[in-house]
Amino acid sequence: MRILLVGCSGFVGRALVPLLLEGGHQLVLLSRSSTPLASVQSPQLQRLQADPAVAATWQVPAVQEALASSEAVINLAGEPIAEKRWSDAHRQLLSSSRINTTRALVAAMQALPEAQRPKTLISGSAIGYYGTSSSERFREASGAGGDFLAGLCQAWEQEAQTASAFARVVILRIGIVLGPDGGALGKMLPVFRMGFGGPIGNGQQWMSWITRHDLCRLIAEALANPAYQGTYNAVAPAPCSMATFASALGQVLGRPSLLPVPAPILQLLLGDGAKVVLEGQQVLSERLQQQGFVFEDPELSAALARATT
Template identity: 35%
Template sequence: MNILMTGGTGLIGSAFIRKYRSDHKFTVTTRNKERARKLLGDDVTLLSSVDEVADIGQFDSVINLQGEGIADKRWSDSRKQALKDSRWQVTEKLAAMIKAAEKPPKVFLSGSAIGYYGPRDAQPVNESDGPKRTDFAVTLCQEWERRALAAEKVTRVVLLRTGVVLAKGEGALAKMITPYKFGLGGPLGDGKQMMSWIQLEDMVRAIQYLLEHDNLSGPVNMTSPGPVTNEAFSRTLASVLNKPHFMRVPAFVLKVGLGEMSSMLLKGQAVVPDKLRNHGFEFKYPTVREAFLVSV
């Protein structure tokens, strides 16, 4: 396939290109072409923005992964606006370009997140469920998806509702693992909040699966079939690292330190990938222990 990708230098995008570079031709948008060239290689075409795309119809598919890191900084008003702008603007522009194309791409895979579902209890959540409460993450994801779905009358649109991506030396796990290395690991708050995650290799394999199967559309949960409590997640990580597991972080400490963003750590949801599983996709790392063994 000839693929246009935004966010191609990020954790998921760069991993997808590394794994499938012999199967696809990639054009990637980036603000830093020199860095992108070193990361992605000389066989990837680089553009400064989607505005440089003369005809989006030349591409078989569009993969939209662009967005500032949700947990990189405290959620000030300006940070919230940056999170919205980095997702909404490019998604709206791509959808408009696809709609206007004489021959639209066959599929538009667009990023989203399990934050769409909002805080939940331990009951499993699948693609047919909606949020029960509204918070910033819910609003962010709802609008992100709405703008992508503007193209669904002319192409197949898939919404990638992604959980915590576990990868060796990168992403969220790289930040989580530091206290464990010093023997200071432990659960967050009461540890009962559910965590929905996916190992990076399964994430990129699932994206390839979605490109190949044209009867899958709409929201797709990009999570493993084994969501766990934060307590179990933390205990398993400590076990794999052969480190202690006793330094519980009180909820009030996270609330003081992170403000509103602490809700991402103290509240969760048990999101399950029913669409992928029911369609026949097989996870290579279905349990958190299996994922940790290749990610730490």
């Protein structure tokens, strides 16, 4: 399959691109980076740089050509959620990098002659769609939350769903992605390896997670299997508390995990962005299990063992 990947040069893309290439796919990477995944060399890989004008209009000829010749599009574009304090300007960037980019992408797909339109769109979202709760269990049919992240995810998904008029649309509400070189785990590993690790905040908040390995496998399977359609919670079947997560990580690394990180420290660093880590939600992957997706990392300890090596 010939695939256009949007926003796939970061933490997930570093593993997704090699996996898709191994599967025999032809890939075009569209990234804000001038050299996305430069370490990956393959005659089946083409790279295009997306400057702000491209993201806003998708009218650059090279991008239009790539879109018209692609059978599928994977859209994981978006500024990282928990990397900076949420100033008004950063909130706008978090929103526009997802909502505006997806809107323009779907409009560009729709503007193509019917015979040239990609037939599949896989678009990212996040479990932040549900808001946060210490007691509720969220399924794909659960309603949306009322906070900033929930509103962002709703608008992001609505733009992607517009493509369902002419393409098969798969939306993945992605949980906390576990890998050694990025995401929440990437930030925790150096501290735990020095013996200073522990739960963040009160430790009771839920963590709904998935290994990067399984997330990439899921994307590849959703591309290949036309039975995948609609919204899926991209999380492993065993959500856990932050305290359980910290204890399991300490055991896997052979290090103590008793020193909690006080919430005010994280709030000082990230402002409102700290709520991504300090508050959580128990999310269930019911539709994936009904679909027959087999997780290779369904249990936390084994998942952490893979994700830390």
